[in-house]
Amino acid sequence: MDLFHNLVLGLGVALTLQNVAYAFVGCMIGTLIGVLPGIGPVATIAMLLPITFHLPPTAALIMLAGIYYGAQYGGSTTSILVNLPGEASSVVTCIDGYQMAKRGRAGAALSISAIGSFVAGTVGTIVIVLFAGTLTQMAQSFGPAEYCSLMALGLIAAVVLANGSILKAVAMVFLGLLFGLTGTDINTGAERFTFGVPQLSDGIDFAPIAMGLFGIAEIVVNFERRLERSGVIRVGSLWPTRQETRRACPAIVRGTLLGSILGVLPGGGATLGAFAAYTLEKKISRYPDEFGKGAIEGVAGPESANNAAAQTSFIPMLTLGIPSNAVMALMVGAMIIQGVQPGPEVMTKRPDLFWGMIASMWIGNLMLVIINLPLIGIWVKLLTVPYRFLAPAILLFCCVGAYSLQNSTFHVIQIAMFGVLGYVFMRLGCEGAPFLLGLVLGPQLEEYFRRAMLLSRGDPLIFLQRPISLSLLLATAALLILMTLPNLRKARQSAFQEEET
């Protein structure tokens, strides 16, 4: 009953003209950047952070969320039609999607992936509604020690499940935490790492760092790589045959379930969901030899999974304030810019924002089916726009956006500096995502750590004496140990190798 009441409240907020409009804008932008290779949701959301400053909080978050799940829809279009992943989470869709397109079944592949995404999005939204309340209630009993341990678990899990070397990723988390401590220490008023720059005394701004690390650095790397476009394939009929439908439906259900589960895990999210779903489909299929040659399950499963995971990865962020991947870290940043402190209080203090955002996700998913299927022709045309037109536009948006944060060119210079740093990170194979998570959580982690130690009179055993904190830390340790086991390490490596090819 309570749930029903909340949903009505959420729908009421989400269905106002303004919020529907922003959900639509978010979905359009998401589809656009999903279709275009070379720009992903992380860079886009970073780029748009300053603009959201000018919007009301609910509208801003609805729009940003729309970009993330919209990109999951758009990404599949590019994968299927030109064999280039529009998004990292659509990499596996290339394998069978493009083969289907070559056989003239591009339309069917596109419809199946859009329908699968819609089913997954709907289920994902329901999962959020069901679990958000429970998790929030649990989180309200958390003290500083529990929060500390929870953040440790979140950070470590994000690292373990991320791509690349674990040691380097852990070091990147520490580096991010350190950057996050810049500014005035709230307990003593001492200035830390501000170098006498007045703009730094309130803490280092999140938006220009994210724009530099992801937006600018990505542009530079794309310039170096020179993205090549192969010919675009004709779409053909959008209607799947009866046999295709019969094979796709169970794959959609499996992908949705798997994606929903993996999305909730810290470090999970769309990409992991898609890979796991593809592996699962290939393993249990009655026609394993068709995979790689255009099996419809290879499109339906991963495309459903990535959207379900994109949806459910909002759960830890919304209920606990702990971001599980880079996009969620940016959402936390956006909430802080809006003066909303993410955490369990959001649900009780701002139920309009909380339920409005969730309800808008379902509405957004509905819009996306319409945006993506009948309008497919427009997106195909967009694919022919060369990158050299796109890059200056992205740069310009970053610069003006950074300026508008505080009407000062200080932030513009800052994105240039972090652009260079981000480029160095990329060249050295250091992932930006763990850095971003550390950066967002840095100030909170320090605050809770200091409070916990104050409460325990300096005894670090407090983290082990409180049962919830202890179990969170045990889970963290277990994850770290699991990753050093040779078998799992090999599995993890091979999973990501597939991604790179």
Next chain:
Amino acid sequence: MSRLLTKDFLSGLMFIAFGLAALWFGRHLPVGTTVRMGPGYVPQLLAYLMLGLGFIIAIVALVYPGEAVEAPSWKPITLVTAGIVVFALLFEVTGMFPALVALILIASIASDEFKLGEVIANIVVLSILSLTVFKLGLGMNISMIAGVW
């Protein structure tokens, strides 16, 4: 030489450098006690953790040399950075239009296929777009050409 120019070894060095920098720039911050931590406690803890990890990463990389670092191509990174800096310097002096033109020109040179006609078209389109989005749409207080509009 090739042993030293691997991604892992260099990132180990980078973490060590960041750790040392944090220690140096945070040297005047009081550390305090574990009960009442000073502003320097957590930064110093993190700095030592980074130093330690940096050393481990660097040493492991020496023993098992991994992927070599690709030689960077200097043109894109230099031009993109220069473009942003020029934009920042021009923006408040001349207004948005001149800064925008400079940024797009410089950034377009970073691409290998520079065609003047295309760049001019891009400038026109982006000028109209940023005028409508930023100034008219979002109502930002930005002057287009300083002193004029």
